[in-house]
Amino acid sequence: AEGVDKLQRLKTARQYGELAPLLQGVLHVLQHLDRYTHIPQVKQLADQVVQSREQLEQQILREFSAASGTLVAPSQQLAEACLVANVLDHRVRSSIIRQVLEQQLTEYKAVFAGSERDGWLSYVDLRRKWFLRAAVEFDKTIAQMFPPGWKVPARLAYAFCQMTHAQLTQAMQLRTADLDSAAILQAHRLLADMESLIVQKYGSSFTREDLYDSGSSSGAGEAATSPTNTSLKQPNFEQESSPAKLNSSAVSPYEGAITSCFLPYLHIYIDTVDKRVGEHLD
Structure with missing residues (x-):
């Protein structure tokens, strides 16, 4: 009961750094008491913890919602809130990550929309430059708030690929x-080179399984301010690409994440080749 009371005090004071390990300890104890919930005192304690946990989930989400649109620098309080979220239901992590990704891509979504001038094929190199700048800035700033197990920078890269494909x-x-x-x-x-660049940066640590997991709970003990690798190599734009790559099997979730959008239009290339062959034969 004393631990639950302290949880409430820390929650009210928003002292998340101290709250995270305490919550983890309380939940661990409750697991051992699960078989005794028929005892009124244990049942009451379990209900109090469940209520505190639900209140915490809502409070943590409100913290990030309030910061949405203004989060441009690391926040120690939000970094500690992430450690609490690591102990809570995985949906809390998913919601936080989704909010952050949407915020980071707000400008990109507007500038490169499919109906805009910069959304056309002639301007795909502008997309590359935008992402390189945004990814480096993100790694240097607010990415440091999140536990490494959440793989937020890698998820940002994948969200960028998804949005680019759709646009x-x-x-x-x-x-x-x-x-x-x-x-x-x-x-x-250009976009195949972009995918290769992203694979080099994130491919070894971000797999297709990560698409269905919004952050590993095993990262609860990781420091939220751990340094992040910010090196992004420039792609080799001299490397030749061919339509055959459109049909290559994707090992990494990034491979083909953008360029697969061209598959429905492969016939245009084939028709052009057939026409040239016909003209040559004539």
């Missing part, structure tokens, strides 16, 4: 008549 798909649907093999091949080459 380019929309752009090509809106301007199908403007598509030609040269534009598709050039855009595919």
